[in-house]
Amino acid sequence: GESVGLHLPTLSVQEGDNSIINCAYSNSASDYFIWYKQESGKGPQFIIDIRSNMDKRQGQRVTVLLNKTVKHLSLQIAATQPGDSAVYFCAENISEGAQKLVFGQGTRLTINP
Amino acid sequence: NAGVTQTPKFQVLKTGQSMTLQCAQDMNHNSMYWYRQDPGMGLRLIYYSASEGTTDKGEVPNGYNVSRLNKREFSLRLESAAPSQTSVYFCASSFGTGGSYGYTFGSGTRLTVV
Numbered sequence: 001g002e003s004v005g006l007h008l009p010t011l012s013v014q015e016g017d018n019s020i021i022n023c024a025y026s027n028s029a030s031d032y033f034i035w036y037k038q039e040s041g042k043g044p045q046f047i048i049d050i051r052s053n054m055d056k057r058q059g060q061r062v063t064v065l066l067n068k069t070v071k072h073l074s075l076q077i078a079a080t081q082p083g084d085s086a087v088y089f090c091a092e093n094i095s096e097g098a099q100k101l102v103f104g105q106g107t108r109l110t111i112n113p
Numbered sequence: 114n115a116g117v118t119q120t121p122k123f124q125v126l127k128t129g130q131s132m133t134l135q136c137a138q139d140m141n142h143n144s145m146y147w148y149r150q151d152p153g154m155g156l157r158l159i160y161y162s163a164s165e166g167t168t169d170k171g172e173v174p175n176g177y178n179v180s181r182l183n184k185r186e187f188s189l190r191l192e193s194a195a196p197s198q199t200s201v202y203f204c205a206s207s208f209g210t211g212g213s214y215g216y217t218f219g220s221g222t223r224l225t226v227v
Contacts, residue, residue, distance in 0.1 A: 008152075034215070043117075043203050043218030044156070089155060100171070101216060103148075103156040 008087060010108045019077040021107045023090030028071065030092035034101070035064060035075045038087045047075070047088075077109075085111045115139055119204050119219035126194040126226045134189040134222050136204030144207045145187035146171075146216070147179060149200040156203065162187055163209075194226045 013019045025033065031052045036044035050057045050064045050073075057064050063076040073090050090104045120135045138145065143164045148156040158171030162181040176198060178190045187206075191198060201223050205216040 041220075043205075043220050044216075045218070046215060049215070100158060100161065102158075105155045 008106050008108045010110060012110045012112055013080050014112050015082060016079055019080045019109055021075045021088050021109065023073040023104050025071050025073055025090065025092045027092060027094045030094050032093035033066060033073050034091045036089045036091060038089065044089060080111050082111050085109060117204055117206055117217050117219035119222050121222060122220070123223050126224065128195060128226060130194050131190070131192050132194065134202055136188065136219060137186045138206040139185065140206060140217065142206035142208055144209055145181065146205045147187070147189045148203045148205065149173065150203060151200050159189065196226045198224065199226045200224060
């Protein structure tokens with residue numbers, strides 16, 4: 001089906017290389033962050049999360065880094081595979097008033113064979 | 114265990130027509146959300162329901178209404194569709210409000226208003 005986010009920032013990497021996707025978040029009161037993966041025609045899927053009292057968290061082939069000083073979040077994917085091709089969104093939980101999850105614009109990751 | 118189910122998957126409306134997007138979750142979640150996704154805009158929150166019996170506006174509520182029918186179901190209604198409402202709509206649910214509970218998303222409804 002047609003992909004959403006036709007005008008997203010894009011990142012192309014070779015299969016087997018490591019990928020780094022960056023995200024700048026907006027609110028210094030945000031206390032929790034999540035990376036989601038969205039494949040074409042599907043809803044976002046949880047990848048990994050991190051709380052604001054941490055600066056690094058590792059999962060299987062993925063690592064999230066948080067730099068609160070500059071309000072920056074990154075997702076590192078090791079040894080990228082064709083199945084990693086998707087749009088990746090960062091989301092921040094703003095803990096002011098009614099808590100809600102606010103999503104970034106997204107980055108399209110393309111894996112070249 | 115289906116997770117979050119949205120219907121329909123695709124819909125084409127004429128300007129001025131009305132329709133209701135349905136969402137149901139079977140995870141006993143308390144909170145439910147409606148987002149829209151436009152090219153280059155990420156996901157924007159339309160309305161949410163923190164718990165059964167409550168609904169609140171999100172970032173872009175104009176032109177929409179919602180109903181939390183019961184704990185499982187949260188519907189989104191367009192009373193008079195406009196071309197600006199052409200988008201992909203996602204329903205999500207979580208145990209509580211705020212991202213720390215984790216959101217589960219449905220597969221989306223692609224709506225075109227002509």
